[in-house]
Amino acid sequence: MNLASLNINIYSLLPLLMVVGLALFVLVLDFFIPRGGKRALGYVSALGLVCILPFVPMFIETVPSYAGFVIADTYSAFFNVVFLVSSAFAIFISIDYLRRLGSESGEYYYIMLFATAGMMIMASANDLIGLYVGLELMSMSFYILVALRPGKGAEGALKYFVLGAMSSGILLYGISFAYGFSGTTNVNEMAAIVYRLPDNNTYLYLALALIGAGFAFKIAAFPFHVWSPDAYEGAPTPVTALLSVGSKAAAFAVFLRVFAVALPAFHGQWSDMLWVISAATMIFGSVVAIPQKNIIRMLAYSSIAHAGVILMGIVVNSSAGASAVLYYSLVYAFMNVGAFTVAALASRGDGGEQLTDLRGLASRRPWLAFFMALFMVSLAGIPPTAGFMAKFFVLASAVHAGYYWLAVIAVISTAIALFFYARVIFYMYMRDYEGAELPERSLFTCVTYGVVLILTAVGTLALGVYPSAILDIAVRAVGPLFTI
Amino acid sequence: MEQLFFYIFSIVAIVSAILVVSVRNPVHSALYLIICFLQVAAMFVLLRSPFLAAVQVFIYVGAVMVLFLFAVMVLDLGKERLKDSMHSQSILGGALAIVLFFIAFYLVYNGDIVAPLGAYTETALMKNTEVIGAALYTKYIYPFEVVSLILLVALVGAITLVMRHKDN
Numbered sequence: 001m002n003l004a005s006l007n008i009n010i011y012s013l014l015p016l017l018m019v020v021g022l023a024l025f026v027l028v029l030d031f032f033i034p035r036g037g038k039r040a041l042g043y044v045s046a047l048g049l050v051c052i053l054p055f056v057p058m059f060i061e062t063v064p065s066y067a068g069f070v071i072a073d074t075y076s077a078f079f080n081v082v083f084l085v086s087s088a089f090a091i092f093i094s095i096d097y098l099r100r101l102g103s104e105s106g107e108y109y110y111i112m113l114f115a116t117a118g119m120m121i122m123a124s125a126n127d128l129i130g131l132y133v134g135l136e137l138m139s140m141s142f143y144i145l146v147a148l149r150p151g152k153g154a155e156g157a158l159k160y161f162v163l164g165a166m167s168s169g170i171l172l173y174g175i176s177f178a179y180g181f182s183g184t185t186n187v188n189e190m191a192a193i194v195y196r197l198p199d200n201n202t203y204l205y206l207a208l209a210l211i212g213a214g215f216a217f218k219i220a221a222f223p224f225h226v227w228s229p230d231a232y233e234g235a236p237t238p239v240t241a242l243l244s245v246g247s248k249a250a251a252f253a254v255f256l257r258v259f260a261v262a263l264p265a266f267h268g269q270w271s272d273m274l275w276v277i278s279a280a281t282m283i284f285g286s287v288v289a290i291p292q293k294n295i296i297r298m299l300a301y302s303s304i305a306h307a308g309v310i311l312m313g314i315v316v317n318s319s320a321g322a323s324a325v326l327y328y329s330l331v332y333a334f335m336n337v338g339a340f341t342v343a344a345l346a347s348r349g350d351g352g353e354q355l356t357d358l359r360g361l362a363s364r365r366p367w368l369a370f371f372m373a374l375f376m377v378s379l380a381g382i383p384p385t386a387g388f389m390a391k392f393f394v395l396a397s398a399v400h401a402g403y404y405w406l407a408v409i410a411v412i413s414t415a416i417a418l419f420f421y422a423r424v425i426f427y428m429y430m431r432d433y434e435g436a437e438l439p440e441r442s443l444f445t446c447v448t449y450g451v452v453l454i455l456t457a458v459g460t461l462a463l464g465v466y467p468s469a470i471l472d473i474a475v476r477a478v479g480p481l482f483t484i
Numbered sequence: 485m486e487q488l489f490f491y492i493f494s495i496v497a498i499v500s501a502i503l504v505v506s507v508r509n510p511v512h513s514a515l516y517l518i519i520c521f522l523q524v525a526a527m528f529v530l531l532r533s534p535f536l537a538a539v540q541v542f543i544y545v546g547a548v549m550v551l552f553l554f555a556v557m558v559l560d561l562g563k564e565r566l567k568d569s570m571h572s573q574s575i576l577g578g579a580l581a582i583v584l585f586f587i588a589f590y591l592v593y594n595g596d597i598v599a600p601l602g603a604y605t606e607t608a609l610m611k612n613t614e615v616i617g618a619a620l621y622t623k624y625i626y627p628f629e630v631v632s633l634i635l636l637v638a639l640v641g642a643i644t645l646v647m648r649h650k651d652n
Contacts, residue, residue, distance in 0.1 A: 003622070006622060006623070006625070020633065027640075066625065066626040067622070067623040067624075067625075067626070069624075069626040069627065070626060103648075105644070105648075107640060107641075107644045110640075111637060111640065111641065111644075114633065114636075114637050117633065121630055127627075129624070129627050130626060130627050130630070132627075133627045133630040133631055133634065134630065136634050137630060137633055137634045137637065140634055140637050140638055140641065141637050141641075143641070144637070144640075144641035144644065144645065147645055148644075148648075150648075202591055
């Protein structure tokens with residue numbers, strides 16, 4: 001193999017290299033900063049990510065580079081924006097959260113950046129091996145981040161690690177079968193070979209089932225969801241925010257790329273499988289979220305239900321469905337990070353984030369209650385918020401493609417989900433305040449959380465009122481997936 | 485002749501793998517696991533992949549199993565500790581394993597699973613290590629570099645988690 005055919009192209013990797021460079025810079029900086037001043041690393045990381053953000057849309061290369069391993073198309077750029085935004089938010093709220101938890105450390109910030117780099121590798125992966133190493137980088141970082149919360153972290157991290165390692169094994173097993181039937185791990189080459197295969201190829205079925213199960217673990221779809229409530233509850237809340245938004249978006253990015261680009265010829269086979277998973281996930285997440293007493297666990301099950309809805313966009317396998325997946329991922333980043341920010345702020349500091357902690361919040365912290373209500377309304381999918389538009393686009397694409405029953409199930413699960421979102425608002429506005437006074441927040445705390453809350457709230461509202469701008473970008477972003 | 489060796493290696497591998505999960509002493513199961521790994525290494529030789537065989541012996545039999553034995557001895561795991569943590573899932577697990585085994589057997593018996601020949605000929609495979617090295621530093625350079633990041637994160641994570649434990 002000569003070097004020219006590798007198509008070494010540094011520009012296709014530049015945003016990724018910047019994030020990795022930032023992570024290494026923070027790693028080295030960590031040695032020079034005394035124990036008390038680690039929050040400076042948080043500012044460097046968050047501001048660094050914000051500075052990298054404008055570079056993402058500047059480096060679009062439509063031709064795969066690095067021997068077909070990397071593709072920096074508009075699709076991966078869109079997801080990179082989602083990752084950088086949600087990661088910057090999560091790091092920003094971590095600064096105060098870690099201070100209150102009394103476990104400020106430099107490692108936290110650069111492992112968070114490495115997790116972001118892993119997500120970016122996944123989004124721009126054009127090869128199953130490249131995808132897998134990105135997934136491992138992201139998962140490895142999250143195993144450590146989940147364990148960083150003193151006390152509860154270890155249990156959640158252990159469950160996440162054991163099940164995550166097993167799901168990686170299942171995914172690799174599936175990839176090996178995919179290599180078995182096609183003789184390649186490259187997504188484009190596989191697409192060309194798959195068309196020539198006979199319909200009932202056992203290797204292909206095994207690959208579809210195992211790769212699908214491996215990805216379903218990462219998006220926490222039913223019945224592969226068992227790790228997620230424990231990991232979410234055990235992790236530091238900002239990590240939970242990134243875990244539920246970033247890692248899920250990354251998993252959806254590779255899910256869509258592998259199934260829509262490499263295996264469109266077998267849409268009939270894999271759409272049936274994903275149909276069942278999607279429907280079961282929506283219903284299960286919505287129903288099991290109802291009895292939850294802990295707000296993080298409730299949001300974890302709500303996140304499972306949302307994953308089911310987003311999965312619909314993949315089942316449809318059309319440009320409309322895929323662009324709805326992208327739009328949903330961005331919207332979900334805003335509203336879910338916002339909800340977790342309020343949860344991090346409203347917890348009474350004793351480690352538990354009980355739903356009852358929110359009782360009468362509106363009388364003590366009217367703005368906080370208002371933001372939480374806005375995020376709950378958006379997660380429930382009520383207009384004029386972005387959550388409604390996101391659900392609408394996914395449902396519209398499903399109905400358009402003739403998946404009527406799936407759309408009906410989605411609507412029913414949304415109606416069920418309304419109950420537990422509304423209960424949060426009910427607790428905040430209709431109940432009297434109980435218990436100890438909330439501790440006074442310093443000005444510094446108010447400013448950092450305030451910035452994140454205002455930006456996420458503005459995003460949630462703006463995307464709901466004026467969705468066409470972002471949707472147009474999303475439609476153009478998925479263009480490369482459906483032209484081949 | 486080759487088939488005979490294949491059957492010898494695979495039967496020993498399967499028997500030792502069953503012994504790994506059925507003996508009570510963790511040290512014994514670690515030793516049986518070494519036997520199992522050695523058989524797999526021998527099978528790699530039969531598949532004309534001496535490099536993989538060497539790596540299998542160096543890394544799994546050498547490094548990983550020594551670490552494993554160290555962990556077992558340092559933590560002083562008692563006998564039957566594993567059995568206590570199985571709860572009542574052994575029946576379910578066994579049933580699932582049997583079902584999976586039958587599915588695999590059915591597919592192989594029907595000839596649904598046949599491995600196509602790889603891209604490499606016998607002569608190319610003679611330069612086994614060279615082929616792997618060249619592929620690793622040309623075609624697979626990107627995942628190769630990403631793996632270095634994974635190792636960095638794993639290293640930092642291991643130290644961080646252990647040191648935090650020490651602080652408390």
